[in-house]
Amino acid sequence: MAQPAVVEVRRSDRRRRMVSARREGDTVVVFIPGWMSDAEERRWVDEMVRRLERSEARRRSPGRKGDDALRRRSLELSRRFLESRARPTSVRWVPPMRTRWASCTPADGTIRISERLRDAPGWVVDYVLVHELTHLLEPGHDARFWAWVHRYPRAERAMGYLEGLSAAAGLGLAGIDGDEPDDVESPEPTSATG
DSSP: OOOOOEEEEEEESSOOSOOEEEEETTEEEEEEETTOOHHHHHHHHHHHHHHHHHHHHHHSOGGGGOHHHHHHHHHHHHHHHSTTOOOOSEEEEESOOSSBSEEEETTTTEEEEEGGGTTSOHHHHHHHHHHHHHHTTOSSOSHHHHHHHTTSTTHHHHHHHHHHHHHHHTOOOOBSSSOOGGGOOOSSOOOTTO
């Protein structure tokens, strides 16, 4: 059973009609107009918490449920972005790695994803899976490797997310499978807006 959300309500007299909510750490902050009654506040807080949790659940990776689900997700991603060429022998969650988010051993087709990523948005986990699946096609980080990886539309955004996550947590993780982010070469220029 899920833990109930900690909720903070922020009223504003400048806010006229709109109610909104966002997560700040472990707290759900609900913004409401100052004129709202206590009964309306309770109704809207319940509704906004429900909407936010539903939205977060949609973004979660289907692979979060376990190793079998993670393997199925990797095969789906291989089909969609790698022409079904990447066929791992195993894909599994592993205890947090000290220097990596994930790793792949092309010789035996195994992929390991750090438990640290279980709570990352689904599109980030998908990127990590595509990155590792690509190692089954191209072992190094050369231009051909990055050409495959960039078939995943959120690759650049996910790389930025992982760099930020590492920095915020003080983990000092270098990259997905040990590659230094500064050494990454993109086969083509990307826009600054992602």
